[in-house]
Amino acid sequence: MWVTPKTDWAPSDTMDIIQDMGRISGDTQYLKDAVTAAGYRVPLDDYAPIYPDIKTSWAYTDMLVDQRVDTIICTIYAMYDCFDASPPVPDRIYAAVTAGYFNAIEESLVLLKEIVDSISTLSVHCGSIQCGQQWPI
Numbered sequence: 001m002w003v004t005p006k007t008d009w010a011p012s013d014t015m016d017i018i019q020d021m022g023r024i025s026g027d028t029q030y031l032k033d034a035v036t037a038a039g040y041r042v043p044l045d046d047y048a049p050i051y052p053d054i055k056t057s058w059a060y061t062d063m064l065v066d067q068r069v070d071t072i073i074c075t076i077y078a079m080y081d082c083f084d085a086s087p088p089v090p091d092r093i094y095a096a097v098t099a100g101y102f103n104a105i106e107e108s109l110v111l112l113k114e115i116v117d118s119i120s121t122l123s124v125h126c127g128s129i130q131c132g133q134q135w136p137i
Helices: 018-039 065-081 099-122
Strands: none
Touching: 018 065, 018 099, 065 099
16 A cells, blocks of 8 residues: 655654654555566566565564665665666665655655556556467457
8 A cells, every 4th residue: 555655854853663664665565566567577686685575564673774774775776677767765875864865765756656657547458469460450
């Protein structure tokens, strides 16, 4: 389920790991599923994240470890690769996770959703063609 990203992070904001990481990882998984369902291969193996699966269920006892964030960023990069576009996500280096860092991640998700939504409006199923048939039929 898509949840509207928070794109107005301020330095004074505190992260609620369940709400905020749940939204970010859930939206990332939602888009990955949509991109895959549209027939694209999300080339995640090209980025070699430590954790190949997106953690979508968070608890207050969870630590926000670099590897989990890396999986999200790798997935975003891989999805943008499907469309030959450059995402505005931050680097895979987490020396300082700031409000701007989370804004960049969530803005990337918003832009990617616009791309994914445009696929469904541009692609209209109009039947099928059998191997050997000439087009148009």
